[in-house]
Amino acid sequence: MSELHPSIARVTERIVERSKGTRERYLELMEREGDAHADRNTALPCSNLAHGFAAMGEDKDSIAAQRGPNIGIVSAYNDTISSHQPFGAYPPLMKVWAREAGATAQVAGCTPAMCDGVTQGADGMELSLFSRDVIALSTAVGLSHAMYDAVAMLGMCDKIVPGLLIGGLRFGYLPTLFFSAGAMPTGIPNKEKQRVRQLYAEGKATRAELLASESASYHAPGVCTFYGTANSNLMMLDLMGLTLPGSAFINPGTPLRQALTRAGVHRLAQITRGGNQYRPLAQCVDEKAVVNAAVGLLATGGSTNHAIHVPAFARAAGIQIDWSDMAELSHAVPLLARVYPNGASDVNMFQAAGGLGFVVRELLDAGLVHRDVMTVCGDDLSAYAQEPWLDGEQLAWRDPGASGDETILRGTANPFQPDGGMRLLQGNLGRAVFKTSAVDPSRWTVEAPCLVFDSQAAVAQAFAAGELDRDVVVVVRFQGPRANGMPELHKLTPVLGVVQDRGYKVALVTDGRMSGASGKVPAAIHVSPEALEKDGAWGSLALLRDGDVVRVSAEDGTLSTTADLTGREPAPMREVELGTGRELFGMFRNFADEAERGASAMLAEGGL
Structure with a gap:
């Protein structure tokens, strides 16, 4: 087992020291809140409870009697964002899978979700960043009903994951698991899309030609396949242990995608306060997890938007990280991935080459991330150094092996560049x-x-x-x-x-x-x-x-x-x-x- 790299240790220690007072106050608040909401029957009067499960049909009696944990679903579903369109089908299935695990599930609330790709250069873009705050507030409104023992977060893109995380951290006494819908299948090559955009900027391509090119790129349900803010979000959730290992980019509508969603619901039912595997979000998102997220961002050449989002969600957990910390981490962390716009390949090709399981394994072996972190799966990040697959109909995980394509993905011994960019x-x-x-x-x-x-x-x-x-x-x-x-x-x-x-x-x-x-x-x-x-x-x-x-x-x-x-x-x-x-x-x-x-x-x- 490799020792932690001295730069990673030094930055983490600095963040811990800087955050000592704010982190302590946050954890004290979460402990008080958790104790106050540990039992719905004592936390909520009967009239309140009756309102909360009145429409729950066959699950009503189970929720009333607290026969098992009740999972609150917070969804950013809409049809305008391709990545979030699949989430429309999730809640009915998640309720069935919750029952399989002796639990119940109900939609706690829905948040807005806007796409920067739709609003680029348009007036709506001036609402984009603050949509993150609105999403956080909307998440808090949904969870404020105090009906839940765990939280399932349905969201992937731009401001949506940071907003869900900020809102969820204010209910950090609840175990929380993030669900992806996956990446859309590969469309036209990204370099071709970029070429047509430049031709249009020069007046050498028509609007019809530009629209045809863009439509061939953004063409189906799922996250856009370039490595932008959305896919960087999904990567960081993996590095923080807030989702099932390797579940980020598996395509929508596939048997493996459904198996991962089902397993995620089952896992949530296992990690609530009532069992012996309690994993509250407040304990999962600590200083080490925040550093791991930043390291993952740097090692994969992720979105610059997270220079804003990482400090924001960290502060929601009482943790203070700044650009000097991230810059020092960048000097220590090599670039292991070339995914568009840092290369020609998309996230589907990255996944096929070994994906996040390969990246996490390399970072762990080099001592560049913290291994000893609480995740939704255990107390060790090692589970995330694997990739999911279906062994027949059975969900399983395996070592991703060597890089399937060294033009896309490399190990720490032969990185694309010695720093994180x-x-x-x-x-x-x-x-x-x-x-x-x-x-x-x-x-x-x-x-x-x-x-x-x-x-x-x-x-x-x-x-x-x-x-x-x-x-x-x-x-x-x-x-x-x-x-x-x-x-x-x-x-x-x-x-x-x-x-x-x-x-x-x-x-x-x-x-x-x-x-x-x-x-x-x-x-x-x-x-x-x-x-x-x-x-x-x-x-x-x-x-x-x-x-x-x-x-x-x-x-x-x-x-x-x-x-x-x-x-x-x-x-x-x-x-x-x-x-x-x-x-x-x-x-x-x-x-x-x-x-x-x-x-x-x-x-x-x-x-x-």
Whole structure:
């Protein structure tokens, strides 16, 4: 058994020390809450109980008599998000499988679930990040009925898993298991999709041709097959032990997918307070689990969105992790996977090459993750170093063996690159994240005069006018959480990719987000503090002017300008647009924290 890598140990110890007070208060709260809700018959008056099981049909008597645990299902089902469409069929089946295990199950509540892929570049994107907070609040509303002994979370994408996790952690005395619906089957190659997008940006492909290309990529139920935020979510759930081992990417509608869902329901019935395998969420999500999630993210080249989400859900458990911690982990953790946008292959090919079982085994053997963590399956992460399969009709797990394709998946002895591909940049323009794993090393440093914009549309107009055909650092400001909800700026990738392909040095600097699907163009993102003022202080991006020389360097960790910003007046920010419900989210914008602390309006020191 390998000793823990000293960097992993050091970062974990630092997080434990930093979080000592807040974590202790969180665990004390969960213990009190768990004791108060241990027995439904004493926690809830008879009238309340009767309301809670009135519509439960054949399960009514079992719930009333507490003959077995009652599982609360929190679902993010809808038909608009391809990955969540399969969840519509889950609750009726889960009720049957709960009965098999001597339990009952009822839908506790449903949360909203929006897709950044649908809202990219549209007004709805300004609601996207704060949908995570709404999902957390919706989860809390459902679980507040206090009818449940365990929780089944149905959700996979973008803000949905972090939101479910934040909400669930406030009921951390309940065992909680996350269920995936799996990845959609492979469509057209991702490089072909990217090629058509760039042709369209240059006016060389029609809208009909673009739509045909996109429809051939996003073509069926299941998670989009690129390794973006959604699939990074599923990876982290595995690394934290909050789902059945290796269940992340198994395709919807397959016998193996159904067997995993059934087994997950059975497992939930076994780990409630009434048995001898009690595994409350609050104990599963500890400092070691959070570090494991971050390591998994770095080892697989996952989404930069999790530089925001990991600090947010950690804080919901009283744990404080920051970008310096993640950057130090990145220096120690090698890149083991090349999955689009970090490579040409998709998650189905990654799964076929060995998948997460291979990754976890390699990380454990190298001492790069904590083995001794409480998971929904046991007190050791080793179960997650396996892959699920069907032995006839019987669900089983096995060692994934050697990599099936070393262009996709490699071991720690021969990684794609020696570090995890996340760099912390800092300087007189603030702190930012740079994802090196998707960018050619020759482009890790760009120093050039900047052009400053306040919107994606303005960048597109400048591109169409030929104003970007130069060495340039494109600054897109007033895109932070307080300014307009911190939308993803994924529409910029094809445009800036064209400029780069024309032979110019180009980089992006923004206080907004970039999708987990971003890559190719060097980008300093999530700049913190954001441009919009807080407590009378403006972010440095608000002081930049066209022509100021800006340096973006992942090689020396620099985000700076040679311009003297002293005494400059901040640029005025355009008013937040009304419509598409954006006016309803003013409270979230007004109280949002910095990106490095999770960009949440409701997270405060010590939890929520």
